[in-house]
Amino acid sequence: MLTSAAPPSAPAAITLAVDCMGGDHGVRVTLAACRAFLERHADASLLLVGAPAALQALNHPRARIVPASEVVGMDDPIEIALRKKKDSSMRVAIQQVKDGAAQAAVSAGNTGALMAIARYLLKTLDGIDRPAIAPQMPNSKGGATTVLDLGANVDCDAEDLLQFAVLGSALVSALTGNDSPTVGLLNIGEEAIKGSEVIKKAGQLLKIAGEAGDLNFYGNVEGNDIFKGTTDIVVCDGFVGNVALKATEGVATMIVDFLRQEYSRGIFSKIAAIISYPVLKSLKNRLDHRRYNGAALLGLRGLVFKSHGSADEVAFGHALDRAYDAARNNLLERVRARIAHAAPLLARQEQAAPVDAAAIHI
Amino acid sequence: MLTSAAPPSAPAAITLAVDCMGGDHGVRVTLAACRAFLERHADASLLLVGAPAALQALNHPRARIVPASEVVGMDDPIEIALRKKKDSSMRVAIQQVKDGAAQAAVSAGNTGALMAIARYLLKTLDGIDRPAIAPQMPNSKGGATTVLDLGANVDCDAEDLLQFAVLGSALVSALTGNDSPTVGLLNIGEEAIKGSEVIKKAGQLLKIAGEAGDLNFYGNVEGNDIFKGTTDIVVCDGFVGNVALKATEGVATMIVDFLRQEYSRGIFSKIAAIISYPVLKSLKNRLDHRRYNGAALLGLRGLVFKSHGSADEVAFGHALDRAYDAARNNLLERVRARIAHAAPLLARQEQAAPVDAAAIHI
Numbered sequence: 001m002l003t004s005a006a007p008p009s010a011p012a013a014i015t016l017a018v019d020c021m022g023g024d025h026g027v028r029v030t031l032a033a034c035r036a037f038l039e040r041h042a043d044a045s046l047l048l049v050g051a052p053a054a055l056q057a058l059n060h061p062r063a064r065i066v067p068a069s070e071v072v073g074m075d076d077p078i079e080i081a082l083r084k085k086k087d088s089s090m091r092v093a094i095q096q097v098k099d100g101a102a103q104a105a106v107s108a109g110n111t112g113a114l115m116a117i118a119r120y121l122l123k124t125l126d127g128i129d130r131p132a133i134a135p136q137m138p139n140s141k142g143g144a145t146t147v148l149d150l151g152a153n154v155d156c157d158a159e160d161l162l163q164f165a166v167l168g169s170a171l172v173s174a175l176t177g178n179d180s181p182t183v184g185l186l187n188i189g190e191e192a193i194k195g196s197e198v199i200k201k202a203g204q205l206l207k208i209a210g211e212a213g214d215l216n217f218y219g220n221v222e223g224n225d226i227f228k229g230t231t232d233i234v235v236c237d238g239f240v241g242n243v244a245l246k247a248t249e250g251v252a253t254m255i256v257d258f259l260r261q262e263y264s265r266g267i268f269s270k271i272a273a274i275i276s277y278p279v280l281k282s283l284k285n286r287l288d289h290r291r292y293n294g295a296a297l298l299g300l301r302g303l304v305f306k307s308h309g310s311a312d313e314v315a316f317g318h319a320l321d322r323a324y325d326a327a328r329n330n331l332l333e334r335v336r337a338r339i340a341h342a343a344p345l346l347a348r349q350e351q352a353a354p355v356d357a358a359a360i361h362i
Numbered sequence: 363m364l365t366s367a368a369p370p371s372a373p374a375a376i377t378l379a380v381d382c383m384g385g386d387h388g389v390r391v392t393l394a395a396c397r398a399f400l401e402r403h404a405d406a407s408l409l410l411v412g413a414p415a416a417l418q419a420l421n422h423p424r425a426r427i428v429p430a431s432e433v434v435g436m437d438d439p440i441e442i443a444l445r446k447k448k449d450s451s452m453r454v455a456i457q458q459v460k461d462g463a464a465q466a467a468v469s470a471g472n473t474g475a476l477m478a479i480a481r482y483l484l485k486t487l488d489g490i491d492r493p494a495i496a497p498q499m500p501n502s503k504g505g506a507t508t509v510l511d512l513g514a515n516v517d518c519d520a521e522d523l524l525q526f527a528v529l530g531s532a533l534v535s536a537l538t539g540n541d542s543p544t545v546g547l548l549n550i551g552e553e554a555i556k557g558s559e560v561i562k563k564a565g566q567l568l569k570i571a572g573e574a575g576d577l578n579f580y581g582n583v584e585g586n587d588i589f590k591g592t593t594d595i596v597v598c599d600g601f602v603g604n605v606a607l608k609a610t611e612g613v614a615t616m617i618v619d620f621l622r623q624e625y626s627r628g629i630f631s632k633i634a635a636i637i638s639y640p641v642l643k644s645l646k647n648r649l650d651h652r653r654y655n656g657a658a659l660l661g662l663r664g665l666v667f668k669s670h671g672s673a674d675e676v677a678f679g680h681a682l683d684r685a686y687d688a689a690r691n692n693l694l695e696r697v698r699a700r701i702a703h704a705a706p707l708l709a710r711q712e713q714a715a716p717v718d719a720a721a722i723h724i
Contacts, residue, residue, distance in 0.1 A: 140616045154550065154558040188516065188604040196516040196601055223605040224612030236605070239558055242550040243585040243602050244609040250586030251610040254502045255617050255645065262641040279624040283617065 013043040014327050016104050016320060017096035021050040021071040021089040023108025024310045030108070031058045033316035037324075038062055040317075044324055047096050050089040068092040072113045074309055081113035082120060090114060094121050097302040103327035104303035106294075106319055108311050118297050118304045127339045127346040128299035130156075132164045133238070133306060134171055135295035137245070139229030144292060146172050146181075147226060149238040150245055156237035158201035161185070163346065165206055167298035168233040169215045170338040174331040175322070176232075183210075184221030184231035186240060195220070202235075205345070214342035252287050294319030296326060303332055375405040376689050378466050378682060379458035383412040383433040383451040385470025386672045392470070393420045395678035399686075400424055402679075406686055409458050412451040430454035434475045436671055443475030444482060452476060456483050459664040465689035466665035468656075468681055470673050480659055480666045489701045489708040490661035492518075494526045495600070495668060496533055497657035499607070501591030506654060508534050508543075509588060511600040512607055518599035520563035523547070525708065527568055529660035530595040531577045532700040536693040537684070538594075545572075546583030546593035548602060557582070560599075567707070568597075576704035614649050656681030658688060665694055 020030040027050065034046050038060050045062040048055045055065045068089040072081040081088065090109045096102040098121050107114050111133070119131055134148035148164045149156070156164075165183045172181040185203055187195040195203070203220065210217030218231045223244055226234050236244070259280065264270060285291075289308070293315040297304040303326055307319035339346065382392040389412065396408050400422050407424040410417045417427045430451040434443040443450065452471045458464040460483050469476050473495070481493055496510035510526045511518070518526075527545045534543040547565055549557040557565070565582065572579030580593045585606055588596050598606070621642065626632065647653075651670070655677040659666040665688055669681035701708065 138616075140619060154561075186605060188601055199516075199601075223608030223610075224615065226609055227612035227616045239550055239561075240602055240605050243548060243598070243606050246585030247588055247606040248585075248609050248613040250589035251613055252617065253586065254500075254589045255614065255649070257502060258645060259641065262644055279621065282624055283620060287617070 014041070014324055015045045015047060015102045016106055016323050016327070017047040017049055017066070017093040017102035018320070019050070019089045019093040019105065019107035019109055020048050020055055021068070022110075022309075023307065023316070024074065025312070026071075027054045027057070029311060029313050029316050031055065032313045033320060034058055034063065035060065036313065036317055037320045040321070041324060047093070047102055049093040049096070066092060066096065072109050072117075074110050076110060076113060078112045078116045081110065082116050088117075091117050091121070094118050094302070094304060097304065098122055104305060104323040106305045106307060106323045108307035108309050108316060108319070110309070111306055114304065114306055115297060118300055118302075122300040122302040122304070124299050125301055125336065125339055127343055128163050128167070130160055130163070131297055131299035132167055133295050134164075134168055134298055135245070136292045137226055137248070138287065138292060139227050141229035143229055145226050145229055145234055146232060147234045147236065147241055147245070148298065149236070150241040150295065153238040155239075156198065158198050158205050159346075161198070161202040161235050161237070162205040162209060162342075163299065165209065165215050165217070165233065165235045166338050166342050166346075167335060168235065170335040171296050171298060171326070171331060172232050174326055174329040174334050177329075178232065180216045181232035182216050182218045182230075183233045183235060184218045184225060186226075186234050186236035186244075187220040187222065198237075206235075209342060209345055212342070212345060214338070214345060249289070256284070256287070290315035290318060292318070294322035296322070296331070298335065301332075303327060376403070376686055377407045377409060377464045378468055378685050378689070379409040379411055379428070379455040379464035380682070381412070381451045381455040381467065381469035381471055382410050382417055383430070384472075384671075385669065385678070386436065387674070388433075389416045389419070391673060391675050391678050393417065394675045395682060396420055396425065397422065398675070398679055399682045402683070403686060409455070409464055411455040411458070428454060428458065434471050434479075436472050438472060438475060440474045440478045443472065444478050450479075453479050453483070456480050456664070456666060459666065460484055466667060466685040468667045468669060468685045470669035470671050470678060470681070472671070473668060476666065476668055477659060480662055480664075484662040484664040484666070486661050487663055487698065487701055489705055490525050490529070492522055492525070493659050493661035494529055495657050496526075496530055496660055497607070498654045499588055499610070500649065500654060501589050503591035505591055507588050507591055507596055508594060509596045509598065509603055509607070510660065511598065512603040512657065515600040517601075518560065520560050520567055521708075523560070523564040523597050523599070524567040524571060524704075525661065527571065527577050527579070527595065527597045528700050528704050528708075529697060530597065532697040533658050533660060533688070533693060534594050536688055536691040536696050539691075540594065542578045543594035544578050544580045544592075545595045545597060546580045546587060548588075548596050548598035548606075549582040549584065564597075571704060571707055574704070574707060576700070576707060611651070618646070618649070652677035653680060656684035658684070658693070660697065663694075665689060 047066045049066045049068050052067050070085040070088040072088045072090045090107050093105040097105045130153050132149040136144035139145045148168050173179050206217045295306045305323040409428045411428045411430050414429050432447040432450040434450045434452045452469050455467040459467045492515050494511040498506035501507045510530050535541050568579045657668045667685040
């Protein structure tokens, strides 16, 4: 990660707008994470968005309160969040990005509402029909695999998957400095003949994009390749991505629970557990989803990062860091440049295929 | 598992046809597993299908060789397997089921070819458009969750998912004796409003089927519920199921590799590893995919079980046991009875929705 801290005397270069009211824990977590973030990054300022009374606990020269009178609930329907709560902390935070007051917004609120509000306020970039959510997952190489889309778009066509590949390439290049990250297309077999009609067509589009130098297409990958780290980026529709993410969380939880049970079964196992403590701690750290918290909403005319709703202070801090890194490394410009490079291919597809009727239009 | 061994003097009651040439290891694995199987089940006979010269190594009073001169390769295209290799061990084994010489066939060969040949020779049951593959995955409750479909059908409609739910219910009731196993619909959220159009419609159909007593519908489940064991059966299309299966294999492999690395890192960890040996062995056993080997091909007019291609003797033995249990517990009759019960609903859907053009027709 290209985090570079400027000396304390440098002027504030990066400003993030933080929805301090969102998430399961609200200000208790967000304010603590904001305070630690300001200590880590001397060149950063924060706009703390929410109820002023709740935000006064964080008094810092590089933090400023931006009032918002409403909060989007974790279960609020998208329509309510978008049309009824026009002064929500989530919306006001994104408005700061639109107005140029902040380079990126961060929220731990309701994903659907965040995506809808971000899309409504910021609009998608030219050439992009549907924004994507791109989280990172740990892999066997000790790095992270960026998977998109994860939940924002359930009915995707081949053109959407091509757009996701372009967006993901820009994100990974901004976060890692690798200008030619590899892209895999999630499929059920390595052979090009496998998969649904949408996947087959997406494979053809990605191959053309690779040949045109728009991205570095590796080919088809399978579910296990996410964790092998076969490619830097794995592209899939939001339904498949969501199921894969949750299934792997499920199996990891099962394994950790199983180890805990086994190690507490009798005195011999307990001794083994004590001696194994460093190993198990290291495993826990390796699998710690908090280290991977902070998924980019890509394809918008502004940067928005989504934290897990249940994030604690450490996890929310990672989401803030990711937004900071993306802003410092000009993610938005990289996305624009990638889209411009791929414009002929994206435009050709636009003519060939009418806009998907299933896309959300707000 | 309802495995019941009859006394040695009992007449052979269950006959399985085994494709001895299929899989990555061929007769080396299949014959050894067949021998052990015959020792475990005194009421079982086997038809050993393949090249007679290769099969003579297993000389047993309850085993008989059925010659087949060809072998379907693991990479053979479906067309070749189906149309050119008419004397393949895979096809001859399934033919034994069709002819009534065996109650079930077992093969570790190419999944696509097995499904295509089984479908061509046996035909689907009335009311079923597309057969499904239903493997089991270990869950936190110490049991197994049956997931279908896993790879046979990539473009499914809501009616297919309803059929999978009916088929899966029959399988689980045959294998566990539980006549009312719970069915979950794999989705990206528990709320009924989430998911693709196909999933939303499938949710409505499953609800109606549950109310009609055709199955025990729990509602929507998410990827992690497979491993929590929230429901006995999880229904999804073959693309999503395949990705979920492989992604979880990937994360489990990553964790086990990580533990191995950590435990071999320096003398202290090595001591911890020795003391932890029983726990790690127990974990390995818990995650051992061999114990869950043997996926049913459901919806056909005969029983066919698919073993993993890389199965070793233990794993192939589990697939044989599963086929044996299914035959003993009248899986085919249970499937027919469930379909008959659900016939009014299945027929209504058939009228409402024309057969999916994307379905494989042979």
